[in-house]
Amino acid sequence: MEEKKLIGVDLGGTSIKFAIMTMTGEIQQRWSEETNILDEGAHIIPDIIDSINHHLTMYAMDAADFAGIGMGSPGSVDRDQGTVIGAYNLNWKQTVYPKRDIEAATKIPFYIDNDANVAALGERWKGAGDNQPDVAFITLGTGIGGGIIANNELLHGVAGSAGEIGHITVDPQGYMCTCGKRGCLETIASATGVVRVARDMAEEYAGDSQLKKQLDDGDEISAKIVFDLAKANDPLAVRVIDRVCFYLGLAVANIGNTLNPAYIVIGGGVSAAGDFLLQQVQKYFEEFTFPNVRDNTKLRLATLGNVAGVIGAASLVIANNKD
Known part of the structure; x- marks a missing residue:
């Protein structure tokens, strides 16, 4: 697993930040997209999928190169089910299914937690x-x-x-x-x-x-x-x-x-x-x-400033693969 990469996603109401990282937490590529909250946030997960797949094609990488995707999200997160509800700054009033949809479209294991929690993980791992x-x-x-x-x-x-x-x-x-x-x-x-x-x-x-x-x-x-x-x-x-x-x-x-x-x-x-x-x-x-x-x-x-979220999100992959 050591040579595999991590993807970190920091989902916010204004922008979605992405990073491709090594297993030791070094950022190799970083980019962001504007968060489209129209239509009750229905575009957000498809936009994340499109952005990840586009960048993997651009960097000549595929699912086998990655240990997993980690994401930090606002709202109430069910980590086991991989769902989010009540993320009002995203217009997500109903339950959404990031894990189900992103795993199906990228073929990469996916893990999710609350955005403040993943920022804490990032600062703890590579920051203060x-x-x-x-x-x-x-x-x-x-x-x-x-x-x-x-x-x-x-x-x-x-x-x-x-x-x-x-x-x-x-x-x-x-x-x-x-x-x-x-x-x-x-x-x-x-x-x-x-x-x-x-x-x-x-x-x-x-x-x-x-x-x-x-x-x-x-x-x-x-x-x-x-x-x-x-x-x-x-x-x-x-x-x-x-x-x-x-x-x-x-x-x-x-x-x-x-x-x-x-x-x-x-x-x-x-x-x-x-x-x-x-x-x-x-x-x-x-x-x-x-x-x-x-x-x-x-x-x-x-x-770490605004990279704490992507670093901490990526670390979810490691935390969920300790055994």
Whole structure:
């Protein structure tokens, strides 16, 4: 099997990323396609099949050259059945059958998992996780996702909801979440959460602040704008980011206290704030962890960027062929 190749597919609402990789995780070819979500997402799986088959023809390869295809998908994934339901950003409202359809059309074994889980696998294998057996991953984007690897195994839980870090309750009297409960981390520390916190704090803030002026003027703001203003010492933005990082630090400390992984890796769009974000979170992580965890679990920024998904997806093939 060593000389065979892997295919990783990272399915998102805007684009589908593909990679052909070696069994040791080196990317040899990479490409992407636009995600066509029209007609309730009916074009997505045929487009994936066409793209894979087209590129295999282009590279003079066939099914026998590959150990398997791994894919990360939004929505509720049934790994055993190879199905997905409720991926609303793909317009997949009904159950779809990626495994059945892609295996039949490519003749290559196919494996699937949740997109946040496969990003965790990618960062753990070839990124900031240093291939350690115990790594937690949190992705800060429009929402907050995560994945937990313990003793070399990706945790799924009894109903597939292990690693839903975005729904850790950090403020029981806080904002309502789309999940139906109050105070989820996602409502505060996601990209949309940062903006929500900024708007609320601006209403009570009376001093001089560029952030307050932009909000009062009705300008569109983003998490990036809030972080950039905080880096420039805008007094309101500094307070907003401190509040966000308090709750984020509390959540990652609880992960550390519960799991004691080697690394808690922070990725996603909000993590582009870099060391500025990490230092703020680290302060509260140290406050809320007990000494053994504080000394042995380290916070790190993700390093793979937008290839974490394809690398982690490809690693599903290896994980499912260990025996």
